[in-house]
Amino acid sequence: MNIILLSAIVMIALAGILGAILSFAYSKLKVEEDPHKEQLLNLLPGANCGACGAASCADFADKLIKGEADIAKCSLSLRDENKVAKIKDLLKN
Amino acid sequence: MVKELILVFIATVLVNNFVLKYFLGICPFLGVSDNLSSAISMGFATTFVMTITAPVAWLINNYILVKFGLPFLQYVCFIIVIASLVQFVEMVIKKFFPLLHQSMGIYLPLITTNCAILFMALQLVLKDYSLIKSMVFGFGSGIGFTFAITIMASIREELKFQDVPESLKGPGITLIIAGILALIFVGLGGLIQVK
Numbered sequence: 050m051n052i053i054l055l056s057a058i059v060m061i062a063l064a065g066i067l068g069a070i071l072s073f074a075y076s077k078l079k080v081e082e083d084p085h086k087e088q089l090l091n092l093l094p095g096a097n098c099g100a101c102g103a104a105s106c107a108d109f110a111d112k113l114i115k116g117e118a119d120i121a122k123c124s125l126s127l128r129d130e131n132k133v134a135k136i137k138d139l140l141k142n
Numbered sequence: 143m144v145k146e147l148i149l150v151f152i153a154t155v156l157v158n159n160f161v162l163k164y165f166l167g168i169c170p171f172l173g174v175s176d177n178l179s180s181a182i183s184m185g186f187a188t189t190f191v192m193t194i195t196a197p198v199a200w201l202i203n204n205y206i207l208v209k210f211g212l213p214f215l216q217y218v219c220f221i222i223v224i225a226s227l228v229q230f231v232e233m234v235i236k237k238f239f240p241l242l243h244q245s246m247g248i249y250l251p252l253i254t255t256n257c258a259i260l261f262m263a264l265q266l267v268l269k270d271y272s273l274i275k276s277m278v279f280g281f282g283s284g285i286g287f288t289f290a291i292t293i294m295a296s297i298r299e300e301l302k303f304q305d306v307p308e309s310l311k312g313p314g315i316t317l318i319i320a321g322i323l324a325l326i327f328v329g330l331g332g333l334i335q336v337k
Contacts, residue, residue: 059206
């Protein structure tokens with residue numbers, strides 16, 4: 050029992066310290082991104098399936114913003130008409 | 143003391159090269175080696191992670207795990223340390239070298255699962271190295287990885303202009319080259335007597 054408790058404490062402490070360091074580093078090193086991109090990413094499936102030809106959903110969102118890709122390539126267009134309409138709205142602005 | 147450190151360094155870079163002697167870290171070795179500049183930066187990212195992992199792993203092992211009698215937590219603890227370091231490296235690269243971040247792509251977070259790094263951390267515990275020695279060991283193994291991947295990338299860049307038989311193009315010829323390189327490194331085995 051003791052050893053289980055001890056290992057749990059050690060693991061939690063270690064994870065806590067590393068997590069604190071990482072979150073501090075993240076607040077210092079955060080990359081400013083296009084606010085549109087975050088909204089787009091929330092609407093895209095996020096499965097990184099690659100069916101659109103881009104390496105990841107984030108990559109696809111970049112291409113959408115630049116106008117290099119079409120949302121019809123995403124598998125989302127087969128499933129969720131509402132989200133596609135939202136994405137088109139977002140891209141118009 | 144210094145002589146011993148130099149011996150450890152040379153032994154890890156040349157004689158016990160992680161990639162070409164133990165066949166560790168083959169995924170980035172084959173995946174990122176088609177372009178010299180991204181291969182070198184991959185090597186340095188791995189070296190950085192290894193150099194920091196080695197002393198941290200040593201400290202965690204000697205001052206926490208051994209003290210509390212929990213050596214079975216080695217694997218989990220080392221993986222956590224490696225994973226957070228890779229996260230940190232990815233943040234830095236994304237912030238300061240966005241193009242590099244794009245060209246390394248999926249292979250950057252995959253450093254986390256690079257078996258060479260976990261092997262290095264476990265090995266320095268097994269070999270019972272001191273703190274400084276394990277730092278040199280970590281740095282050396284990273285440099286060894288960089289060395290191997292740089293050689294591979296230079297050969298593959300030249301290979302683009304050569305007349306490779308149709309059936310061997312792509313992965314086939316790459317694996318053959320890796321095999322020949324490994325054979326060459328066997329020849330370096332007699333350089334130093336490693337325990």
